[in-house]
Amino acid sequence: MSEVSLNGITKYYGGYLALPEMNLNIEKGQFVTLLGPSGCGKTTTLRIIAGLETPSAGALHLSERCMFSDKSHENVPPEKRGLGFIFQSYALWPNMTVERNITLALRQAKMPQAEIAERLAQALKKVQLEGLQDRYPSELSGGQQQRVAVARLIAARNGILLMDEPLSNLDAVLRTEMRAELKRLSRELKATTVYVTHDQVEALTMSDMIVVMNDGRIQQAGTPYEIYHHPANLFVAEFIGDPKVNLFDATAERRDGGLRISGAGFGFEMAAHGFGGGAVRVAVRPEHLRIHTSPREGAVEARIDVVQPTGSQTIVSLDMPDQRVTALVAQFRESWPQERVWLDFDPAHAMVFDAASGENILHRAEAPASIAAE
Numbered sequence: 001m002s003e004v005s006l007n008g009i010t011k012y013y014g015g016y017l018a019l020p021e022m023n024l025n026i027e028k029g030q031f032v033t034l035l036g037p038s039g040c041g042k043t044t045t046l047r048i049i050a051g052l053e054t055p056s057a058g059a060l061h062l063s064e065r066c067m068f069s070d071k072s073h074e075n076v077p078p079e080k081r082g083l084g085f086i087f088q089s090y091a092l093w094p095n096m097t098v099e100r101n102i103t104l105a106l107r108q109a110k111m112p113q114a115e116i117a118e119r120l121a122q123a124l125k126k127v128q129l130e131g132l133q134d135r136y137p138s139e140l141s142g143g144q145q146q147r148v149a150v151a152r153l154i155a156a157r158n159g160i161l162l163m164d165e166p167l168s169n170l171d172a173v174l175r176t177e178m179r180a181e182l183k184r185l186s187r188e189l190k191a192t193t194v195y196v197t198h199d200q201v202e203a204l205t206m207s208d209m210i211v212v213m214n215d216g217r218i219q220q221a222g223t224p225y226e227i228y229h230h231p232a233n234l235f236v237a238e239f240i241g242d243p244k245v246n247l248f249d250a251t252a253e254r255r256d257g258g259l260r261i262s263g264a265g266f267g268f269e270m271a272a273h274g275f276g277g278g279a280v281r282v283a284v285r286p287e288h289l290r291i292h293t294s295p296r297e298g299a300v301e302a303r304i305d306v307v308q309p310t311g312s313q314t315i316v317s318l319d320m321p322d323q324r325v326t327a328l329v330a331q332f333r334e335s336w337p338q339e340r341v342w343l344d345f346d347p348a349h350a351m352v353f354d355a356a357s358g359e360n361i362l363h364r365a366e367a368p369a370s371i372a373a374e
């Protein structure tokens, strides 16, 4: 059985349905991120796992123990669920020293003094806060306060860690550092981590599995690679990726056992079995759009609009006859030698979605097996 298991978990706030029947299984030791736009139900899901919110229906199991069930009326309180938390506001006690903040739960659990001292020393060392144990939170920087929250998790040694946007108060440099630190922490503790963010870079860089949500529903659960390269639907394709994916209206016709896709001046063949043809939307990631300086077969004319170097890459905005598109070039460019160019892409990198349902026409055959979500 899974380490974290939600079965038909439903949550109403008054008459408002925030989570319609969520099913999600997370395996032991996985780092799983709940990702989605504001209001999609990420925090509600995490708070239900924590026991801070009571579901309206369904069942929740942690490490095979029933924590909530609408059938058996089980509802284990948060402090008895054996979880570690880090929330956005660190939740440090301002009137307690670093040492007290880290060891409070261990003292409350009446752990022997020697063990508490050993765990404190080890946790302080891990987050490089040795020597600061007598300070109060107000005497620490934001990053150091965050490290105290991490040290508290290390000291508690919980098997399941819940993190809700823990890095959102930090500046960009610190955020990048802490991303690596939290990932390392989760790995070293061999913990199962459920991490909430609306930041796709955080999700892509840290997770074994990403669960993309919208309107309380799971849109896709998969590895970062699957989510990025094989999005299940247009919502996922557009939500993931910065700059955003380019979309072209096109039609798909059945031909010789495959599909002929044509639209926006582009045309290509693809093998797809489960789709009969009709209106589609073709999605091409900016890094897969190729810019040519002379005309070539299959390429569509475009004009360079804006060139923005970001350091290792350059974002190029282009005007095609009926739409604006974005290309990402793996070089530092401040300008383009000519305004008139020709665009194409390798069809192997094109993602094709049913225009009516928004579903990826190839996705069914490629659904991830290692995480179960419906």
Ligand SMILES: Nc1ncnc2c1ncn2[C@@H]1O[C@H](COP(=O)(O)OP(=O)(O)OP(=O)(O)O)[C@@H](O)[C@H]1O
Binding pocket: 013, 016, 018, 036, 037, 038, 039, 040, 041, 042, 043, 044, 045, 198
């Ligand atoms: N206590 C509450 N009472 C009423 N509605 C709520 C409550 N908490 C959340 N909601 C609503 O439930 C939906 C899901 O909220 P939730 O906080 O889980 O989303 P989220 O994805 O975590 O968003 P954010 O990224 O903004 O934190 C939202 O529409 C929200 O307005």
